[in-house]
Amino acid sequence: MNTQAATSISASIRQPAEPPGTWATASTYAMRTIRQFVRTPQLLVVNAVTSIMFLLIFRFVFGGAIQTGDVEYVNFLIPALAAVSGLFAGGAVGVAEDLESGMFDRLRSLPIPRPAVLLGRSMADTALNTWGTVITIVVGFAVGFRVNGGIVGALGALGLCIVFAAAFSWLMIFLGLVSGSAQAAQGMSFSVFPLIFVSSAYVPVESMPGWLQPIAENQPVTAMVGAVRALVLGGDTEALLGQSTSWFVVRSLLWAALILVVFAALSARRFSKL
Amino acid sequence: MSTPPTIEARGLRKHYGDVHALAGLDLVAPAGQVTAILGPNGAGKTTFVKAVATLLRPDAGELHVAGIDAIARPDLVRRVIGLAGQNAAVEPALTGRENLIMVARLFGHGTRAARAAAQVVLDEIGLSDDADRPVKGYSGGMRRRLDLGASLVGAPRVLLLDEPTTGLDPRTRIELWESIRSLVRGGTDVLLTTQYLEEADQLADHIVIVDHGRVIATGTPTELKTRAGLDVVEVRVRRGSDLAVVTEILAALGTEPPHTDEPARRVAVPVQDGTRALTEAVRLLGEREIPLDDVGLRRPTLDEVFLTLTGAPS
Numbered sequence: 001m002n003t004q005a006a007t008s009i010s011a012s013i014r015q016p017a018e019p020p021g022t023w024a025t026a027s028t029y030a031m032r033t034i035r036q037f038v039r040t041p042q043l044l045v046v047n048a049v050t051s052i053m054f055l056l057i058f059r060f061v062f063g064g065a066i067q068t069g070d071v072e073y074v075n076f077l078i079p080a081l082a083a084v085s086g087l088f089a090g091g092a093v094g095v096a097e098d099l100e101s102g103m104f105d106r107l108r109s110l111p112i113p114r115p116a117v118l119l120g121r122s123m124a125d126t127a128l129n130t131w132g133t134v135i136t137i138v139v140g141f142a143v144g145f146r147v148n149g150g151i152v153g154a155l156g157a158l159g160l161c162i163v164f165a166a167a168f169s170w171l172m173i174f175l176g177l178v179s180g181s182a183q184a185a186q187g188m189s190f191s192v193f194p195l196i197f198v199s200s201a202y203v204p205v206e207s208m209p210g211w212l213q214p215i216a217e218n219q220p221v222t223a224m225v226g227a228v229r230a231l232v233l234g235g236d237t238e239a240l241l242g243q244s245t246s247w248f249v250v251r252s253l254l255w256a257a258l259i260l261v262v263f264a265a266l267s268a269r270r271f272s273k274l
Numbered sequence: 275m276s277t278p279p280t281i282e283a284r285g286l287r288k289h290y291g292d293v294h295a296l297a298g299l300d301l302v303a304p305a306g307q308v309t310a311i312l313g314p315n316g317a318g319k320t321t322f323v324k325a326v327a328t329l330l331r332p333d334a335g336e337l338h339v340a341g342i343d344a345i346a347r348p349d350l351v352r353r354v355i356g357l358a359g360q361n362a363a364v365e366p367a368l369t370g371r372e373n374l375i376m377v378a379r380l381f382g383h384g385t386r387a388a389r390a391a392a393q394v395v396l397d398e399i400g401l402s403d404d405a406d407r408p409v410k411g412y413s414g415g416m417r418r419r420l421d422l423g424a425s426l427v428g429a430p431r432v433l434l435l436d437e438p439t440t441g442l443d444p445r446t447r448i449e450l451w452e453s454i455r456s457l458v459r460g461g462t463d464v465l466l467t468t469q470y471l472e473e474a475d476q477l478a479d480h481i482v483i484v485d486h487g488r489v490i491a492t493g494t495p496t497e498l499k500t501r502a503g504l505d506v507v508e509v510r511v512r513r514g515s516d517l518a519v520v521t522e523i524l525a526a527l528g529t530e531p532p533h534t535d536e537p538a539r540r541v542a543v544p545v546q547d548g549t550r551a552l553t554e555a556v557r558l559l560g561e562r563e564i565p566l567d568d569v570g571l572r573r574p575t576l577d578e579v580f581l582t583l584t585g586a587p588s
Contacts (some may be wrong), residue, residue, distance in 0.1 A: 016382030
């Protein structure tokens with residue numbers, strides 16, 4: 001390190017003419033987040049193992065005791081797991097880590113559109129979640145899951161799962177931003193469990209006590225799970241689900257849009273005032 | 275046309291509940307210099323840096339950074355600053371190079387320009403050989419250097435360093451000082467905060483002493499030492515049993531009570547007229563035939579300056 005080298009910083013690096021746009025910012029931060037995930041084997045393996053374990057326990061341990069009418073339990077379960085995987089993802093923890101490490105302070109000092117950082121996070125979390133969904137489906141096939149709704153229905157269902165994951169990623173980002181620490185974020189991630197379990201995801205709503213049924217019927221997870229099931233299992237299952245396929249799809253998309261808009265707005269606000 | 279000051283703050287206020295982190299802070303950091311903000315924990319140093327870095331909005335007051343109104347146009351300020359915070363905000367799973375490229379892209383560089391900027395900075399901070407290793411294998415000092423580098427890839431006009439060497443061992447600290455000094459020679463204006471008096475003395479042209487959210491003194495290191503007065507007569511005795519007598523003798527010469535360091539067998543006292551006080555001290559101690567290891571006159575340390583200015587130990 002000498003004087004000549006030092007002068008070279010201002011001489012060799014020109015100040016960028018324009019600050020980066022939304023897309024450049026979001027994709028840069030998304031790539032960093034994906035690399036971080038892929039290069040941390042603990043994250044990669046633990047996440048996959050946890051979801052596979054969950055799948056197998058419900059398929060082989062609880063499944064036999066849960067009555068799902070004409071539909072086999074494995075066909076009832078796998079679409080639900082795929083639909084709610086975004087709620088199990090560790091997005092909140094990653095956000096809280098960036099908050100704690102000072103990464104967000106650095107990002108907020110840069111000439112970037114601030115909400116684009118969160119958009120990048122959402123993109124990365126959605127991509128990673130889609131990967132998890134694919135694993136779930138593959139393992140599902142291995143333990144007896146079959147698609148009856150045709151290729152169009154199946155692809156439509158996968159598309160919906162990605163949309164739901166994107167919506168839930170904003171909920172997780174918000175939880176991560178308000179939690180303050182990675183440990184607290186871990187704890188707060190569990191707060192979504194009632195949303196997952198008080199729904200039609202693992203058991204039919206009719207098996208719940210009467211007072212709980214209206215809650216379970218009218219919450220987003222039930223709508224999302226219903227839409228994915230209806231597309232995967234085909235029109236014949238409309239009787240089991242109690243509503244038409246399009247009813248579920250429209251309802252689930254409205255819920256996803258609501259969650260996305262509300263938590264994206266809250267997160268962006270929070271991020272600018274950290 | 276004169277260059278505007280690097281930073282100009284007038285009556286800056288920020289409170290968190292009842293805590294006034296900034297209580298009407300006035301500060302001018304002249305252009306072309308390294309300004310150090312010196313103060314104890316909780317003095318408001320970090321809050322001030324965050325305001326300059328546009329991470330928080332002051333409740334009241336004016337703040338200009340490189341001539342830009344930081345409260346009205348924080349977006350323009352972000353184009354000219356580089357921030358290295360208290361934590362090394364680098365991503366452990368990425369390599370050193372990838373970290374720098376990421377930040378360079380976020381400063382607005384295109385892909386190729388970002389790569390080039392990363393390489394220049396890697397050479398400068400002496401991390402070229404380790405550039406393609408993941409940061410999780412770096413030492414604490416290397417992480418800090420990388421963090422410093424990340425604040426430079428956008429070629430900022432103003433570099434903000436918030437306690438850049440806190441928590442580093444003495445050798446690594448000196449290495450980081452060397453890096454900062456060589457950057458400064460390259461012409462970047464620097465604002466740094468520190469709790470270490472020695473650090474401010476080593477790096478800064480201009481020191482601002484802050485306590486309880488206000489500036490209590492400002493000047494060059496030499497000016498501040500002169501303001502706090504005075505020279506210091508320091509005596510080291512051979513026998514610990516003489517300390518009491520020597521303290522008594524020096525008390526008569528000093529402007530303040532002497533400071534006695536028993537384990538080091540040393541007595542120091544601030545005096546008004548250095549050379550005369552020293553001659554007098556040597557004469558009095560000689561009359562009593564007290565064996566001495568050392569006697570001398572020195573400038574006060576910044577620690578002593580801080581003590582005089584705030585009336586409390588830092």
